[in-house]
Amino acid sequence: xxxxxxxxxxxxxxxxxxxxxxxxxxxxxxxxxxxxxxxxxxxxxxxxxxxxxxxxxxxxxxxxxxxxxxxxxxxxxxxxxxxxxxxxxxxxxxxxxxxxxxxxxxxxxxxxxxxxxxxxxxxxxxxxxxxxxxxxxxxxxxxxxxxxxxxxxxxxxxxxxxxxxxxxxxxxxxxxxxxxxxxxxxxxxxxxxxxxxxxxxxxxxxxxxxxxxxx
Amino acid sequence: xxxxxxxxxxxxxxxxxxxxxxxxxxxxxxxxxxxxxxxxxxxxxxxxxxxxxxxxxxxxxxxxxxxxxxxxxxxxxxxxxxxxxxxxxxxxxxxxxxxxxxxxxxxxxxxxxxxxxxxxxxxxxxxxxxxxxxxxxxxxxxxxxxxxxxxxxxxxxxxxxxxxxxxxxxxxxxxxxxxxxxxxxxxxxxxxxxxxxxxxxxxxxxxxxxxxxxx
DNA sequence: AATTAATCGGTAAAAAATTACTGAATTATG
DNA sequence: CATAATTCAGTAATTTTTTACCGATTAATT
Numbered sequence: 001x002x003x004x005x006x007x008x009x010x011x012x013x014x015x016x017x018x019x020x021x022x023x024x025x026x027x028x029x030x031x032x033x034x035x036x037x038x039x040x041x042x043x044x045x046x047x048x049x050x051x052x053x054x055x056x057x058x059x060x061x062x063x064x065x066x067x068x069x070x071x072x073x074x075x076x077x078x079x080x081x082x083x084x085x086x087x088x089x090x091x092x093x094x095x096x097x098x099x100x101x102x103x104x105x106x107x108x109x110x111x112x113x114x115x116x117x118x119x120x121x122x123x124x125x126x127x128x129x130x131x132x133x134x135x136x137x138x139x140x141x142x143x144x145x146x147x148x149x150x151x152x153x154x155x156x157x158x159x160x161x162x163x164x165x166x167x168x169x170x171x172x173x174x175x176x177x178x179x180x181x182x183x184x185x186x187x188x189x190x191x192x193x194x195x196x197x198x199x200x201x202x203x204x205x206x207x208x209x210x211x212x213x214x215x
Numbered sequence: 216x217x218x219x220x221x222x223x224x225x226x227x228x229x230x231x232x233x234x235x236x237x238x239x240x241x242x243x244x245x246x247x248x249x250x251x252x253x254x255x256x257x258x259x260x261x262x263x264x265x266x267x268x269x270x271x272x273x274x275x276x277x278x279x280x281x282x283x284x285x286x287x288x289x290x291x292x293x294x295x296x297x298x299x300x301x302x303x304x305x306x307x308x309x310x311x312x313x314x315x316x317x318x319x320x321x322x323x324x325x326x327x328x329x330x331x332x333x334x335x336x337x338x339x340x341x342x343x344x345x346x347x348x349x350x351x352x353x354x355x356x357x358x359x360x361x362x363x364x365x366x367x368x369x370x371x372x373x374x375x376x377x378x379x380x381x382x383x384x385x386x387x388x389x390x391x392x393x394x395x396x397x398x399x400x401x402x403x404x405x406x407x408x409x410x411x412x413x414x415x416x417x418x419x420x421x422x423x424x425x426x427x428x429x430x
Numbered sequence: 431a432a433t434t435a436a437t438c439g440g441t442a443a444a445a446a447a448t449t450a451c452t453g454a455a456t457t458a459t460g
Numbered sequence: 461c462a463t464a465a466t467t468c469a470g471t472a473a474t475t476t477t478t479t480a481c482c483g484a485t486t487a488a489t490t
Contacts, residue, residue, distance in 0.1 A: 005418065006446080006447075007415075008446095008447070008448095009447095010414055010415055010418055011411050011414070011415075013414055013418075014408065014410035014411050014413075014414045015395070015411075017410075018393075018394065018395065018410065019395075032466080032467065032468090033467080033468080034466085034467075043448065043449060043450095044449095045448070045449055045450070045451095046447090046448060046449075048467095048468080048469080049447095049448085052468095052469075052470095058468070058469080059467070059468055059469090060455095060456070060457080060467080060468080061454085061455050061456040061457070061466065061467040061468050062455085062456055062457045062458070062465070062466040062467050062468090063456075063457065063458095063466085063467075064466095064467075064468095076421070077418060077421065078414050078417050078418055078421070079417035079418055079420050079421035079424075080417060082424075084417065084420065093311070093312045093315035093316060094312045094316060096308070096312065097308045097309045097311065097312030097313075098312075100308035101308060101309060103393055103409075106393070107409075107410060107413050107414075107417065108417065109413065109417075147420070148416070148420075171420065171423070172416050172419070172420055174412070174413065174416055178233070178318055178321070179233065180230070180233065180234075180255075188416055188419045188420060188423070189416075190412055190413070190415045190416035191412070192409065192412045193229065193412075194318075194322075194407065195229035195232075195233065195322060196226050196229050196230075197389070197405055197406070197407045197408075198229075198322050198324065198389065198405070199225055199226070199228055199229045199293050199322075200222075200225055200226075200405045201363070201387050201389055201403055201404075201405035202293050202294035202295060202299065202322065202323065202324075203220065203225055203228075203292060203293055203294055204387070204403045205294050205299065205362070205363075205386065205387055205403060206291070206292065206293070206294035208386070208403070209294075209297075221476080221477075223476095223477075223478095224477095247436085247437065247438090248437080248438080249436085249437075258478070258479060258480095259479095260478075260479055260480065260481095261477090261478060261479075263437095263438080263439080264477095264478085267438095267439075267440095273438070273439075274437070274438055274439085275437075275438080275485090275486070275487080276436065276437040276438050276484085276485050276486045276487075277435070277436045277437050277438090277485085277486055277487045277488070278436085278437075278486075278487060278488095279436095279437075279438095431490100432489100432490090433488105433489080433490080434487105434488085434489075434490090435486105435487095435488085435489095436485105436486090436487085436488095437484105437485085437486080437487095438483105438484085438485075438486095439482105439483100439484090439485100440481105440482090440483095440484105441480105441481085441482085442479105442480080442481075442482100443478105443479080443480070443481085444477105444478080444479070444480085445476105445477080445478070445479080446475105446476080446477070446478080447474100447475080447476070447477080448473105448474080448475070448476080449472105449473080449474070449475080450471105450472080450473070450474080451470105451471085451472075451473085452469100452470090452471085452472095453468105453469095453470095454467105454468085454469090454470105455466100455467085455468075455469100456465105456466085456467080456468095457464105457465090457466080457467095458463105458464090458465080458466095459462100459463085459464075459465090460461100460462090460463080460464090
């Protein structure tokens, strides 16, 4: 079980995990790399490599791997086993949506508090999550025991909020604002980039349109 | 200007575009690949390749490229120039958030209608976007002139909704539901995958934690 | 007007990722 | 109990992506 996963590999892991969880739901006990590859339309050798990098034990010939153990390996590598506490900053439309979104627990994420600077929101509760004054982040954060900060403020404030989070001792930032932010390199940063996701789709529409013109 | 962009390239394009738009805001007129590389912490040769694949004209030595023209090239390749009309299906917490989100126009996307099957929502309007009965998708969709469908329903209904959208003649699907959906191959599909984004972050937290243990 | 400095595009080299292959091991089947 | 069918791990080959290099070109400077 190596720990040096490439970025591409890391992108595939959640797909495997989703599939495995589904299969387990359907009563499957053992799973082979070949089967996974077929399900996800991937090359079987690629899957073999990925699984080998994640799995803590060898597969069984003509049988595959115990799906329960494999899921555990994935969850461990992805850090989904030990639940992470997160705080969300910026209770606007997107922020509210995320507070109400109940799917995060699947990924071992729990939102334990929110911050905003709007007096009308401070003190209120959304989906049992308390909203604190973002100007008092430093003190509040330490009591919440959170190590992930979710940024949902408008682009113009994202960097400022990131700085505050870092100053308050956060370890990782998940940025939903459509802008680049910079943090010192021992802080982990992941961008939830709608632009990128949309770009893939939009570019293909562009190609399709041009193809039509040609004909 | 080639049109065969690799997936990695496609992922970088929105970053370039965001940067270029920012620079333009700040009054920059000309931009070189070197500068772009420096700003984004990328290899300059890589940037050169990417720009060459997108730009419709050559750069000027010792000067760079006209930033306005370059932005236009990006917007064209990404399909952001001709505005795409989209409909959103599933006006739950996330769906509402997206309806209220005003950043899509930056990407040439306009939500022209929404669908839900909840009678309390049907007929209402959110952010000037009308909510229609999702059971009457087929007829309604044709009047809205939309070619992108945004799926925001719970996982269990995502495939069903995708089928309805395809049957109603949609060209592309942007899936926000945390599940895999399948469509016939002439329909474009892009997943807005929070799991993937979170995985990157979560895995690094895992590595960090293990490192601490070692010491 | 000549020189300098910086950029470009194209090609070549290096690195990384993916795919293919091979032999050994194990379960299931006849 | 032997055979056949799968699967696995590890290595090798291929493809793709990224990085480096080089001569030509052009704007700015003197």
